[in-house]
Ligand SMILES: *[C@@H]1O[C@H](CO)[C@@H](O)[C@H](O)[C@H]1NC(C)=O
Ligand SMILES: *[C@@H]1O[C@H](CO)[C@@H](O)[C@H](O)[C@H]1NC(C)=O
């Protein structure tokens with residue numbers, strides 16, 4: 001026990017040495033909180049985002065404040081529910097600081113249905129960052145389950161809110177994370193301070209899980225140039241007086257220059273701190289070499305593969321296993337070995353030296369003392385280390401409209417579409433929705449499904465357009481199959497629904513069969529016998545006659561030949577008649593001509609009494 005106490009004392013002392021220079025370098029991430037009601041409190045106030053839960057990076061959240069009647073510090077379970085009724089504003093629980101961990105307050109508030117927790121400071125002081133307690137490993141399970149955002153507010157704001165609530169005023173608050181991260185350009189720079197140690201309980205496990213889950217998104221962002229990622233490793237140095245102590249010898253490399261705590265906190269068993277430092281160095285060197293060859297994203301593969309293939313508990317946390325992973329990723333092992341150098345030499349290692357320098361805070365980023373730490377656009381990330389939350393934070397680092405597609409994909413679901421389809425248009429039958437979850441909240445936008453573009457306002461209507469529109473839910477038009485026959489009211493070349501021939505209706509919900517027989521549309525000749533069918537009709541003829549659909553009439557069975565013969569006969573007869581007629585006219589005209597000739601000759605000899613008359617006979621008696 002005493003031995004152990006001494007060891008812990010040393011560790012604490014080493015940490016103290018390390019932190020000697022970090023006092024005053026811790027930057028509190030401030031955020032704005034807007035009170036919109038009551039009017040006496042209207043205004044924008046500062047709050048500090050908690051280092052747990054899931055802040056809504058890039059978004060805002062509106063809620064109404066509730067101060068519990070009892071359990072003011074939220075250290076115990078609530079026996080009432082703060083869950084807002086459907087359509088009601090979400091509840092922001094106001095709790096007093098003190099008596100228990102911030103995380104426990106948040107957890108109790110979340111279990112009781114609150115949407116966020118505001119912790120009112122109990123003294124007048126600058127805001128601090130509420131953090132996850134290191135000592136709470138035993139109950140760490142609930143820490144991973146905190147999803148509601150949390151914010152620390154000043155004592156004076158807390159007092160004002162309590163006072164307003166006590167006189168029955170409604171306090172409405174808007175938590176705004178849109179400016180929580182600076183977004184200077186179209187590329188987000190972020191660093192992840194991590195550790196290769198895999199034997200530190202839930203914290204290590206959640207770190208590895210995060211790397212595994214986030215790998216896909218990280219690699220997409222990196223490959224397309226949307227992000228520049230750098231991994232970092234914390235080490236510290238052994239105080240001079242202890243360089244030759246057993247502790248520093250087992251925890252440090254390069255003569256006490258770079259140290260890490262013993263993974264099992266026991267110097268006599270398992271791996272030593274220096275094994276962790278060497279492995280961290282290999283990971284840092286892997287990144288350096290991969291980055292130099294233009295493939296920085298390979299680091300994510302190396303780290304996840306190493307965690308899977310070379311775990312401490314299988315006693316594979318060593319150089320040999322690491323080399324196998326490096327070779328499988330086709331990265332130059334020689335270069336990595338050069339970079340690692342000789343851990344037992346009394347010299348600086350350039351990579352680890354740079355890492356130690358980088359630990360010291362600069363600009364808007366404080367010193368890095370907590371593992372893991374994520375720094376996005378040089379600002380420390382607050383919140384749960386989980387894929388969606390981190391991706392949201394990175395996406396919030398892009399200028400609006402320059403964010404890559406992955407930020408607008410379902411990878412960053414806000415789940416707002418799950419409730420009432422986010423108020424957007426949807427076609428349940430076709431499983432098509434206009435609701436899209438993005439990290440900035442949901443948007444209602446007519447989708448493109450299987451190459452079919454929908455157009456509309458996204459809220460009340462969307463219509464399929466284009467050549468393939470009938471492919472999806474038949475373009476929203478009526479369609480029916482009956483006895484093997486299918487009819488559709490959709491046509492690819494039209495944007496409307498129109499009932500096919502033989503049907504009538506709106507084309508969308510109904511197309512009713514037209515009864516061609518009753519409505520006297522077809523099959524109406526005297527010999528015709530009409531029978532309506534679905535989508536058409538059947539017509540038959542009595543007396544051995546045949547129905548001709550195109551003429552809608554009945555003809556005799558061998559009518560085909562008869563028709564042609566009679567046709568020929570009609571032509572022949574017609575020609576004959578024309579010939580006869582022509583001949584008759586010819587004859588008649590000849591006669592008339594001769595008559596008039598004779599009359600003209602006769603007229604030379606005698607006056608004719610009746611010139612207008614056609615003389616059928618010459619009156620010789622007058623001559
Ligand atoms: C935390 O969440 C996990 C998975 O969602 C669940 O199995 C576990 O019981 C939860 N823990 C607590 C303390 O609620
Ligand atoms: C990685 O490579 C890029 C481009 O070559 C360079 O700008 C960056 O500084 C490198 N990062 C590190 C940590 O070496």
Ligand SMILES: *[C@@H]1O[C@H](CO)[C@@H](O)[C@H](O)[C@H]1NC(C)=O
Pocket residue numbers: 431
């Ligand atoms: C609807 O589509 C989504 C994604 O396209 C799919 O996950 C879901 O299973 C579909 N639901 C039904 C009822 O087809």
